[in-house]
Amino acid sequence: MKRRHFFFYHVVIFIIAQIAWLSLIGLWIYWYVYNYIVYKEVGDHVSPEISFDITNAGPFVIGLVLLVGLSLITIWIFRHLNVQLRLTKLYDTFISNVTHELKSPLSSIQLSLETLKTRDVPREKQKEFVGMMIKDVNRLTRLINSILQIPALEQKKFAYSYQIYSAGSVIKQILNDSIEQFRLPLETVNIEENAICEFVIDIDGLKTVFDNLIDNAVKYSLQPVKINVNISCTTQKVVIEFNDNGIGIAPKELKKVFNKFHRVYHQNIPNVKGTGLGLYQVKEIIKNHGGKIYIFSEGDGKGTTFKIELPIYQVFKKRFLTNLLKRSEQKKQLEIINE
Amino acid sequence: MNNSTFEKHRILLVEDEENLAIGLQYNLTEEGYIVELAKDGREALKHFETKKIDLIILDIMIPYIDGFEIARRVRKKDPQMPILMLTARTTREDKVKGLELGADDYITKPFHLDELLLRIKGMLKRKTWYKDVTSGKPLVGFGKNKINFENLSCSNGKNDFNLTPQEAMVMKYLIENKGKIVSRKELLENVWHLNPDIETRTVDNFIARLRKYFEVDPSKPVYIKSVRSAGYMFED
Numbered sequence: 275m276k277r278r279h280f281f282f283y284h285v286v287i288f289i290i291a292q293i294a295w296l297s298l299i300g301l302w303i304y305w306y307v308y309n310y311i312v313y314k315e316v317g318d319h320v321s322p323e324i325s326f327d328i329t330n331a332g333p334f335v336i337g338l339v340l341l342v343g344l345s346l347i348t349i350w351i352f353r354h355l356n357v358q359l360r361l362t363k364l365y366d367t368f369i370s371n372v373t374h375e376l377k378s379p380l381s382s383i384q385l386s387l388e389t390l391k392t393r394d395v396p397r398e399k400q401k402e403f404v405g406m407m408i409k410d411v412n413r414l415t416r417l418i419n420s421i422l423q424i425p426a427l428e429q430k431k432f433a434y435s436y437q438i439y440s441a442g443s444v445i446k447q448i449l450n451d452s453i454e455q456f457r458l459p460l461e462t463v464n465i466e467e468n469a470i471c472e473f474v475i476d477i478d479g480l481k482t483v484f485d486n487l488i489d490n491a492v493k494y495s496l497q498p499v500k501i502n503v504n505i506s507c508t509t510q511k512v513v514i515e516f517n518d519n520g521i522g523i524a525p526k527e528l529k530k531v532f533n534k535f536h537r538v539y540h541q542n543i544p545n546v547k548g549t550g551l552g553l554y555q556v557k558e559i560i561k562n563h564g565g566k567i568y569i570f571s572e573g574d575g576k577g578t579t580f581k582i583e584l585p586i587y588q589v590f591k592k593r594f595l596t597n598l599l600k601r602s603e604q605k606k607q608l609e610i611i612n613e
Numbered sequence: 614m615n616n617s618t619f620e621k622h623r624i625l626l627v628e629d630e631e632n633l634a635i636g637l638q639y640n641l642t643e644e645g646y647i648v649e650l651a652k653d654g655r656e657a658l659k660h661f662e663t664k665k666i667d668l669i670i671l672d673i674m675i676p677y678i679d680g681f682e683i684a685r686r687v688r689k690k691d692p693q694m695p696i697l698m699l700t701a702r703t704t705r706e707d708k709v710k711g712l713e714l715g716a717d718d719y720i721t722k723p724f725h726l727d728e729l730l731l732r733i734k735g736m737l738k739r740k741t742w743y744k745d746v747t748s749g750k751p752l753v754g755f756g757k758n759k760i761n762f763e764n765l766s767c768s769n770g771k772n773d774f775n776l777t778p779q780e781a782m783v784m785k786y787l788i789e790n791k792g793k794i795v796s797r798k799e800l801l802e803n804v805w806h807l808n809p810d811i812e813t814r815t816v817d818n819f820i821a822r823l824r825k826y827f828e829v830d831p832s833k834p835v836y837i838k839s840v841r842s843a844g845y846m847f848e849d
Contacts, residue, residue, distance in 0.1 A: 373701060373703070374674060377701035378633065379630075379632070380722070380723045381630075381633055381701070381723035382630060382632040384723045384724075384725075385636040385637065385723075386636055388727075389636060389639065389640055392727075393640075393643060399639070402635075406632040406636070410632055542677075543676060543677070544677065545675055545676055546676070547674070
């Protein structure tokens with residue numbers, strides 16, 4: 275109901291603005307034509323000294339200013355309205371997705387607990403139920419953390435622990451951890467690494483990036499997923515190319531995939547679960563590392579490639595290092611105080 | 614909790630959340646049901662078309678073909694199949710859509726195991742009860758409306774359509790108690806076989822749908838009347 279009122283309110287303002295400026299033009303023309311005719315017909319008789327050649331620019335200028343002002347107001351209102359409506363729609367989708375993502379593991383935990391409470395469950399099965407509950411709790415924790423992380427990422431207040439790593443080996447290690455976490459067969463991910471350079475990263479941040487990319491590759495694939503990762507170094511940056519054999523992304527969607535709450539809908543795979551925060555989070559993390567991320571896809575069924583560029587240590591050092599290491603140090607101190 | 618009466622009932626469980634599906638499968642099997650598990654819409658339709666199913670527990674947000682579409686296709690082929698929607702979606706629109714597409718009942722996540730099992734029992738019991746009560750007098754008419762309780766086909770003078778088993782049972786109960794006030798509680802106990810504390814709104818949803826079918830102006834009902842703070846009454 276509130277949304278309807280909100281929409282109605284903006285439409286009414288728009289209609290009033292339209293009526294106002296149309297009336298203004300009407301009145302303005304009427305006034306001008308009327309005066310012109312009157313002066314032309316009777317002006318000579320009443321006051322011959324009035325010169326018709328003198329143009330009075332005042333009404334024109336004021337009229338034009340008002341007209342431009344009204345047009346700008348109308349445009350502003352409609353831009354505002356569209357942004358609001360889009361945000362409301364995205365927010366609704368987000369709430370609906372998050373609700374689903376929260377309720378599913380919660381239902382599973384409740385069912386496991388009630389089963390253990392009401393039935394005489396054999397010992398082996400009990401272990402299975404406990405294992406499922408732990409998995410669901412972890413899923414809830416990840417979801418809540420990812421939601422809570424967003425404002426911190428946006429305000430650059432996220433407490434990273436930046437350290438210097440050897441690029442190739444650490445990315446390989448992160449990828450292998452993710453493969454294990456997603457229980458993917460080892461042959462699913464093929465890693466080609468030729469990156470003998472160092473970079474400064476927060477290992478948990480980069481793990482979140484690859485977790486999200488792998489999760490998407492698995493979810494948006496009609497066939498068994500196959501991922502190729504290529505890691506290399508240039509004189510300036512570490513380049514990671516992450517390619518999957520999934521359903522691909524339509525060209526018009528490519529620009530939007532990093533937007534907050536945006537979900538890609540594909541008719542061949544409807545009802546893919548998620549919050550619309552994953553790739554947004556990925557983009558923010560890479561940005562906070564001083565890097566860039568690009569996405570390429572040749573369209574339906576052609577797979578997707580993400581290209582991540584992160585500055586190597588020597589470049590990174592000049593621009594960010596002091597600041598980032600200081601922040602990491604502050605985080606460590608806070609952890610010591612909390613302990 | 615075991616009940617030998619239901620030993621041979623085969624339930625199609627359509628749920629893509631792995632842990633929830635395992636938990637439900639275990640509990641339903643313990644209750645004596647045979648469970649067929651489908652992780653997505655395609656598998657669900659395949660099971661439905663190839664096996665003799667007595668009841669379907671259906672999640673809405675499942676891959677490939679969603680629960681609403683499954684309900685629609687199932688209802689088209691088998692108007693009497695009991696369908697229980699089990700979903701995390703709680704909006705009124707979702708619930709109404711689910712019930713309109715032919716779900717007999719709707720339960721939201723997270724749910725209580727006892728409640729779910731009771732509803733399943735109720736639905737299976739109703740299926741049997743329905744066969745019994747309709748065997749005597751399957752054809753009923755009032756005004757321009759005609760209902761065949763055997764094959765659930767109806768006509769309201771303008772359109773021909775089918776009732777869902779649940780709608781038919783509510784209608785049957787009201788008609789059998791013509792001229793008497795039937796409370797929501799009574800309907801829940803006798804048609805749904807449920808504890809009336811659970812949800813009286815479900816009854817109101819069904820009545821609204823029946824009025825849409827059989828009343829010329831559903832806002833001014835002639836046949837299915839509301840009796841303030843008492844319930845409903847059918848009058849011919």
